[in-house]
Amino acid sequence: MPSGEYDPETVEAKWQERWVDEDLYAYPERAVDPDTVFSIDSPPPTVSGSLHWGHVYGFTLQDFVARFNRMRGKEVYFPFGYDDNGIASELLAEDELGIKHQDYERREFQNLCREVTSKYEAEFTEKMQNLGISIDWEQTYQTISPEVQRVSQLSFIDLYEKDRQYRQRAPAIWCPECETAISQVETEDDEQHAHFHDIEFGVADSEESFVISTTRPELLPACVAVFVHPDDDENEHLVGQEAEVPLFGQTVPILEDERVDLETGTGLVMCCTFGDQTDIEWYQAHDLPLRVAIDESGTMTDVAGEYAGLSANEAREAIVPDLEDVGALLEKRAITHTVNVHERCGTSVEFLVKDQWYIKLLDKREEYLEAGEQMDWYPEKMFTRYKNWIEGLQWDWAISRQRSSGIPFPVWYCENCEHAVVADRADLPVDPLSDDPPVDRCPDCGHDEFVAEDDVFDTWATSSLTPLINGGWDWNPETETMELEQPELYPFDMRPQGHDIISFWLFHTVVKCYEHTGEVPFDSVMINGMVLDENREKMSKSVGNVVSPDEVLEKFPVDAARYWAAGSAVGDDLPYQEKGLVAGEKLMRKLWNASKLVESLTEDAPESFDHDDLEAIDRWLLASLDRELEFVTEKLETREFSKARDRLRSFFWHTFCDDYLEIAKQRLREGDDPAAAYTLQTAHKRFLVCFAPILAHVTEELWRDMYDESSVHDQSWPDPLGLDADFEAGETAMAVVGALRKYKSDAQLSMNAPLGEVEVYGHISGLEDDISGVMHVDSLTSTDEEPPIESVISGIDLDYSIVGPEYGSKVPDIEAALAQDDYELVGDELHVAGVELGPDAFEVNEERTYSGEGEFVETDGALIIIKD
Numbered sequence: 001m002p003s004g005e006y007d008p009e010t011v012e013a014k015w016q017e018r019w020v021d022e023d024l025y026a027y028p029e030r031a032v033d034p035d036t037v038f039s040i041d042s043p044p045p046t047v048s049g050s051l052h053w054g055h056v057y058g059f060t061l062q063d064f065v066a067r068f069n070r071m072r073g074k075e076v077y078f079p080f081g082y083d084d085n086g087i088a089s090e091l092l093a094e095d096e097l098g099i100k101h102q103d104y105e106r107r108e109f110q111n112l113c114r115e116v117t118s119k120y121e122a123e124f125t126e127k128m129q130n131l132g133i134s135i136d137w138e139q140t141y142q143t144i145s146p147e148v149q150r151v152s153q154l155s156f157i158d159l160y161e162k163d164r165q166y167r168q169r170a171p172a173i174w175c176p177e178c179e180t181a182i183s184q185v186e187t188e189d190d191e192q193h194a195h196f197h198d199i200e201f202g203v204a205d206s207e208e209s210f211v212i213s214t215t216r217p218e219l220l221p222a223c224v225a226v227f228v229h230p231d232d233d234e235n236e237h238l239v240g241q242e243a244e245v246p247l248f249g250q251t252v253p254i255l256e257d258e259r260v261d262l263e264t265g266t267g268l269v270m271c272c273t274f275g276d277q278t279d280i281e282w283y284q285a286h287d288l289p290l291r292v293a294i295d296e297s298g299t300m301t302d303v304a305g306e307y308a309g310l311s312a313n314e315a316r317e318a319i320v321p322d323l324e325d326v327g328a329l330l331e332k333r334a335i336t337h338t339v340n341v342h343e344r345c346g347t348s349v350e351f352l353v354k355d356q357w358y359i360k361l362l363d364k365r366e367e368y369l370e371a372g373e374q375m376d377w378y379p380e381k382m383f384t385r386y387k388n389w390i391e392g393l394q395w396d397w398a399i400s401r402q403r404s405s406g407i408p409f410p411v412w413y414c415e416n417c418e419h420a421v422v423a424d425r426a427d428l429p430v431d432p433l434s435d436d437p438p439v440d441r442c443p444d445c446g447h448d449e450f451v452a453e454d455d456v457f458d459t460w461a462t463s464s465l466t467p468l469i470n471g472g473w474d475w476n477p478e479t480e481t482m483e484l485e486q487p488e489l490y491p492f493d494m495r496p497q498g499h500d501i502i503s504f505w506l507f508h509t510v511v512k513c514y515e516h517t518g519e520v521p522f523d524s525v526m527i528n529g530m531v532l533d534e535n536r537e538k539m540s541k542s543v544g545n546v547v548s549p550d551e552v553l554e555k556f557p558v559d560a561a562r563y564w565a566a567g568s569a570v571g572d573d574l575p576y577q578e579k580g581l582v583a584g585e586k587l588m589r590k591l592w593n594a595s596k597l598v599e600s601l602t603e604d605a606p607e608s609f610d611h612d613d614l615e616a617i618d619r620w621l622l623a624s625l626d627r628e629l630e631f632v633t634e635k636l637e638t639r640e641f642s643k644a645r646d647r648l649r650s651f652f653w654h655t656f657c658d659d660y661l662e663i664a665k666q667r668l669r670e671g672d673d674p675a676a677a678y679t680l681q682t683a684h685k686r687f688l689v690c691f692a693p694i695l696a697h698v699t700e701e702l703w704r705d706m707y708d709e710s711s712v713h714d715q716s717w718p719d720p721l722g723l724d725a726d727f728e729a730g731e732t733a734m735a736v737v738g739a740l741r742k743y744k745s746d747a748q749l750s751m752n753a754p755l756g757e758v759e760v761y762g763h764i765s766g767l768e769d770d771i772s773g774v775m776h777v778d779s780l781t782s783t784d785e786e787p788p789i790e791s792v793i794s795g796i797d798l799d800y801s802i803v804g805p806e807y808g809s810k811v812p813d814i815e816a817a818l819a820q821d822d823y824e825l826v827g828d829e830l831h832v833a834g835v836e837l838g839p840d841a842f843e844v845n846e847e848r849t850y851s852g853e854g855e856f857v858e859t860d861g862a863l864i865i866i867k868d
Contacts (some may be wrong), residue, residue, distance in 0.1 A: 006592040012697040016129055024711055025066075025134040034488035038074035041492040041522055042065060042135075043505065044081025044143060047087035047117040053547045054498070054531045054537070054574060060565040061528050061641065062496045063698035064297055065694040070134075071717040077489055079139035079470050082124060084117040085148075086459030087178060087344060090405035092116060101404035105499075106454075109404045114144070127549060129252050132558050132696045136711070141469055143462050149429035151469050152462040152772070153410045153511060158482060165399075167420065171273075172281045172354045172398055173340075174300030175311075177347035180402040181356055182458075186504075187349055190341045198266070198331040199323060201226065202244035204251050211330060212267045215337065217323065218315040221248045221274040221304040222293035229260035232267050235723035242589035245270075245697050246328035247319065248305065255286060255337050274351035276340075277394060294350055295377035310351075313566045321698045357409065357455070359397040361511065365390050371510050375495075378523040379571040380637040382499060389503040397508070400459040406456025411553070412437040416447035425475045436600065464508035467492050467521040482516065492522040499527045499571060522774050524541065526639050536575050545818050559695045560584035566641040566694050575764055587649055588698050591691065594657050595702045598684045601668045605677035611723055616766035618679040621660045622732030623682055623723040630720065632690060636852050643692055657772075658741075659734045665775040686718045705791045727857045728767065733767040737759055745867060752776055755866060757854075761786050762862025787865055788852045795845045796823070796830065802841045810835060 012212035019025065042062055045055055066078045083089075090101055093113040130133060141148055160164045172181040194215045194866045202209050212226070226243045228235045252270075253511070259278055271282045273290050276333035282288065300315045300567050302306045323329035361368070369390050377383045387506045400409070408431045410423035423430045424438045432452035441448050465473075468493075472485025484490055497505055505527065532538060532625050533545040552561060556578075563584025568574035611619065613844045628651045635644035662685070664676040679787050685707060692699040693714045705710035740758070755775060756804060760782040764771065772780045796818050804812060815834040817823055823832035828839040850856030 006589060006698065006701075006833050008559065008588070008697065010084070011701045012558050013130075014674075015697050015700050016132055017109065018797055019134070019711075020129055022711075023138070024134050025070075025076070025078065026138060028075060028135050031071060032075050032488050034076050037077060037493070038066075038069040038471075038487050039077040039489040039492040039494075041470065041495045041509075042079055042081070042839055043445045043501075044083040044141070044220045044463065044466065044498050045086040046088045047082050047120050047124070047125060048092050049120065051124055051549055052124070053549060053552065056549050056552075056561065057531050057565050057574065058496065058498060058528050059128065059133050060131065060562050061526070061570065061639075062494075063562075064201075064566065064641055064693045064697075065494060065496070065526070065639065066134050066637070067696065068717070070713060071689065071692070071715060071737045073716065077470070079141065080128065080135045080137065080471075081084065081140065081466065082117070082262055083463055084113070084121065085143035085462055086406050087180070087401070088459070089144075090114055090403055091119050092120075093405070096633070103354060104404070113405045116799060117144075129732045130553070130558070131549070132562070132796050134696075139470070143459075144405075148406045148431050148462065148465075148469055151473055152407045152457060153423065153428045153430070153466055154425060154473070154475060154482070155461075155468075155516065156410060156556070157425060158516055159359060160422060162515065166360070167355060167357050169353060169355045170553050171283070171351045172356050172400075174296065174350045174352040174354070175342040175345065175347055176294075176296065176350055177345045178342065178403075181352075181354060181398050181400055182342055182349070182409050186343055187340045187402075187442060188343045190346065190348075190792075191336055192339045192348075193334065194339075195335055196324070196331075196333050196335050197320065197329060199246060200271075200328045200330055201246060201268075203238065203254075204242040206241070207288070208238075210235065210243075210268055212268050213264075213269050215335070216275055216316070217319045218268075218304075218307075218312050219272040219293060219301075220245055220276050220301070220319065221250075221307070222275070222287045222291045223250070223252055223270045224273055224291055225252050225271040225282065225286065225571065227256045227257045227260050227269045227271055228254060229267060230256045230258060232260070232262060235268055238268075247323055247326060250291075257282060257285070264713075268312065273353075276351070276706045280351060291355060292353065292830065296351075296352065298347075298350065334852045338344050343842050352409070352866055354400075356398050356400040359395055359399055359461075359511065361396050365393060368510055368514065369812055374520050375522060378524060378546050379569070382502065382525070382527040382571055385499065385502045387618050389507055393569065397458075397461075397511070398644050399458045400455040401458050403456055406459070407462055408432055408456055409453040411453040412450040413448050413453065414442035414445060414449050415449040415750075417442060417445045419444040423448065424816065426477065433441075439723075439733050449827045454630045460504055460508045461512075463505055464512040467509065467513055468516065471477070473516070494524050494526055495522040496526045496528065499529060502527070527571050529568065529571055532573050532575040534575055534577050536573070539576075552581070557585060557588065557697070558579040559697050562694055562696065563587060563612075563645070566645040566812075568642055570641065587653070588695060589650060590653060590657065591687075591695065591698060594652075594661060595684065595688075597661065597665070598680055598692055599706055602681040602684075603663060604672075604674075605681040606674050609674060609678040611721070614723075615770070617660070617663060617730065617733070617770045618675050618725065619672070619723045620678055620725040620727065620733075620767075621656070621683060622721050623725035624655065624727065625686060625725075626720040626723070626729060629690060629718055633717070634691070636646060641694075648687075648690055652691075654736065655734060656683060656687065658808050659737050663737075663770045663774045667770075670773070682721075688712055689715050689718055709718060726763075728861070729765050730761050735860040736764060736771055736862050736864060737774060739857050739862075739864055740771075740777075740866075742819065743857055745853075754778060755868075757781075757867040759783070759787065759854075759865040759867070760862055761864075764862070787850060787856070787863060789850055789856070789863065790847050791846045793844055794847045797843045797845060798837075799843070804839065806841075 044621055066076050070076045093116040096116050130506050133710045175182050196213045197217050198211050198213050200209050200211055223245045228239050239256045241254050243254050244251055271279050273283055274280050285540050288496045291303050293301055294312055298312050300310050321728040342349055372386045399816045410430050412421045412432050419442050421437050421439055433454060437450045467490055471490045476770040479591040509521055539546045564580035569582050602805050664680045665675040667673040688699045688703050697714050755777045757775045757779045764782050767781055770778050817833040830842050854865045
C-alpha cells in the first residue's frame with residue numbers, strides 16, 4: 001500500500017533505471033506481423049551542444065503516442081538517432097578543441113569530431129532516459145556511423161543510376177562564413193538596414209547617362225549587363241547600346257527583359273555575376289560572360305582591382321566614397337530590406353559558380369505534392385506549409401558541401417576527361433581521399449589517373465534517409481535490388497517533428513524515400529510547435545531566455561513536465577510557464593492520495609461482480625467513465641493531447657474523487673458493500689492505465705504496488721464495459737452533491753454536518769440514498785414537480801448600438817424610467833419614456849425566487865430546498 005507523501009525524485013529514478021534494465025520497450029527480434037507494428041521515425045537531434053527544452057517537448061509528445069499504441073496491442077518501434085554528421089558537429093568540435101578543419105586530413109579531423117560528439121551523445125542518452133522516454137535503446141544509430149555512411153552512399157548510387165542526380169558547374173548558394181554551398185532550404189529571410197545608392201552610368205560613345213539604384217555597389221566590378229523592361233518607354237532607346245560601368249571602366253550591353261521590376265529603383269538594373277537569383281536567370285537566358293568579384297570566403301577577387309583582398313563589406317565602404325569623388329554617386333538613402341542569410345550562422349549568402357552535385361526536384365514538384373497528400377497530417381493545417389514550400393521551389397537540391405565532417409561522395413573523376421567513376425556497392429562506405437577507385441583505367445578514355453571528389457553530402461541528404469536507415473535498407477547482391485531487412489516497419493506509421501523543419505527534413509525525406517521505393521515514407525505526420533518563453537518569445541541563447549532540462553527538473557518532477565507538455569494543441573507553439581508544471585504536481589499528489597484511500601477501502605474487493613447487481617450510482621460511474629474514455633481514446637488517436645489530458649483530469653478529480661469516492665467511502669465504512677468496492681477498484685485501475693502515457697512514473701509506482709508486478713505500460717488500453725445507466729439521473733445527482741457541498745461551505749459548516757430535510761426537484765431516481773449518505777441528509781425526497789418558484793425581472797439591459805443612434809437625447813430619459821421600474825413589457829416590446837423598443841434593442845434579466853419554507857439552491861438539472 002502506498003504510504004506517506006509521494007517522493008518523485010526516488011520513484012522516477014527507480015523506474016527509469018528498471019525500464020532500461022528490463023528492456024521494457026524493446027522491439028522484438030522475431031518476425032513481426034506488419035499489421036501489429038507501430039513504427040515511429042523519430043528525429044535524430046543534431047549533436048551541436050546539450051539537449052534543450054524543445055527536445056524534451058518534442059520527444060515527450062512522441063512518447064505519449066508510443067505508450068498509447070503499446071497499450072493498444074501494437075509492437076512499437078521507437079528508435080533514437082544522433083545526428084552527428086555535418087556542419088553543426090564540425091563547428092562544435094572546432095569550438096571545443098580550438099582547431100580548424102582545414103588544418104587536418106579529413107579522416108583525422110572526423111575522428112576528432114567523433115571524440116567530441118560521443119561525449120554529448122552519452123549525455124543525450126542519459127537525459128532521454130531521465131525523462132522516461134520509452135525509447136528502445138537497442139535501436140540507436142549515428143548519422144556518421146559506417147552503417148549509415150553505407151546507406152547514404154547507396155542512396156547516391158541509386159539516384160545516380162536512376163538519372164535523378166547530376167553534377168554541374170553552375171551558380172550555387174554560398175555561405176562565405178561557413179565556406180560551403182548550401183541549399184535553398186538552408187536560407188531564411190532577414191530584415192536588415194542598408195542604403196540605396198543612386199549611381200550614374202555613362203552610355204558608351206555618347207554624352208548621355210542614366211542612373212541605377214543598388215544596395216550593393218561592391219558588385220560593380222562583377223557587372224556584365226544592364227537591363228531595361230520592354231514596357232519602359234522612357235529608357236527603351238537605350239536598348240542595344242553599351243553602358244560604361246563607373247569606377248571600373250568595363251563596357252556592358254544594355255538589354256531588355258521582362259524580369260526588371262519597374263516599381264523598384266530607377267527601372268534600370270545592373271546584372272552582376274552574381275548578386276541574386278534574377279542575376280543567375282539573366283546570366284543563363286542571355287548567355288552572359290562570367291565576372292566573379294567575390295570568392296568563397298567573401299573576399300574581393302582580382303576582378304575588383306584595387307579593392308582586391310577586402311571583404312565585401314570593406315569594399316562597399318571603400319567604393320562608395322570613391323564613387324562620390326568621381327561624381328558618380330548621386331544619392332545615398334537609408335532603407336530596410338529583406339536579405340537572404342544562412343539559417344545556421346546568419347551570414348548573408350552569395351552566389352558562386354561551382355561544380356556541385358544536385359538532386360532533381362523541379363521536374364517532379366506535382367508528384368511530391370501528391371505524395372504529401374497521401375499522408376495524414378496532425379494538425380491538418382501543417383500540410384499548407386509543405387505545399388507552399390514545394391510551390392515556391394526555384395532550385396534543384398544542391399547536396400554538395402565543402403566541409404570535412406560529413407559523408408564523402410563515393411566518386412572519382414578521370415584526370416583526363418573528367419568521367420565520373422562511382423564506387424562499387426560492395427565496397428561501401430568509402431572515402432575517395434583515402435581509398436582507390438574501383439577501376440584501374442577510365443571506362444571512357446582509358447586514362448589511368450583519377451582525381452578524388454573531396455566534397456561531402458549535405459547533412460539533410462543523410463537525415464532524409466532515416467526511414468530506410470531504421471528499416472535496414474541495403475543492396476542484395478543475389479537479387480541485385482535494394483531491399484529492407486525489416487519491411488514491416490515501412491512505410492513508418494508516424495513521422496514526428498517540429499514545424500520549423502518541414503522544408504528541411506520532411507520534404508527531403510519524402511523526396512529521397514519516394515525516389516528509392518516508389519512509396520511515401522510514412523502514413524502520418526505529427527508536427528509539434530516550438531517552446532516559447534513565458535512572454536511567448538522564441539527561446540534564444542543570445543537573448544538569454546533559454547530554459548534547460550536540468551534547470552526544470554531540479555525544481556519539478558518529470559511527470560509534471562510531461563503533464564505540461566500535453567498542454568497545447570499539437571502544431572501550436574507552447575510557452576514555458578511554471579503554472580503548468582505546478583498543475584501537474586497537484587494532479588500527481590491527488591492521484592497518489594486518492595489511490596491510498598482507494599486501497600484502504602478495497603482490500604476485500606471482488607475481482608469480478610455481476611454488473612446487474614451494481615447499484616445505480618455504480619453503473620452510472622462506470623458507464624460515464626466508459627464515455628469519457630471513448631473521448632480520451634479518440635483524442636489520443638488524433639494527437640489532441642491537451643483535450644485528452646484535460647477531460648481525463650476533470651472527470652478523475654471532480655466526478656470520481658470529489659463525488660463518487662466520497663459516496664463509496666460512506667457506503668464501505670458503514671458496512672460490507674462489495675458493489676462499491678468492485679466499482680471503486682475497477683474505476684481506479686482504468687484511471688491508472690489511462691493516465692500512464694502522460695504520468696508515466698507515478699502510475700507505474702501505484703500499479704506495481706497495488707495490483708500487479710507487471711508494468712502498467714504493459715496493460716491493455718481499457719475496452720468499454722458496456723453498462724447501461726441513467727446518465728441524466730447520475731449527472732443531476734452529482735450536481736446536487738456539489739450544490740449541497742457548496743451550501744455547507746458558504747454556511748461555514750463542516751462536510752459532516754447533518755442536514756435535516758432536503759427536497760430535490762429533478763430527476764435523481766434511485767440515487768437518493770447515495771446523496772443522503774455522502775451529504776449526511778436526514779430526510780431527502782425527490783419529485784419531478786417544481787416548488788413555488790417564480791421568475792422576477794431583476795433589470796433590463798439596453799443595446800446602446802441600436803438605442804443610441806435611434807433615440808439620441810432621449811436615452812437619459814429611458815435610463816431614468818428603467819431605474820424607477822417605470823416601464824411596461826407588451827408582448828416582445830418595451831414601452832418606456834414614451835418610446836417603444838423592439839426586442840433587438842433590449843434584454844430582460846430575470847432571477848428565480850422561492851417563496852416557501854427553507855432555502856432555495858439551483859443547480860444543473862435540479863432545484864433544491866434545504867430545511868433545517
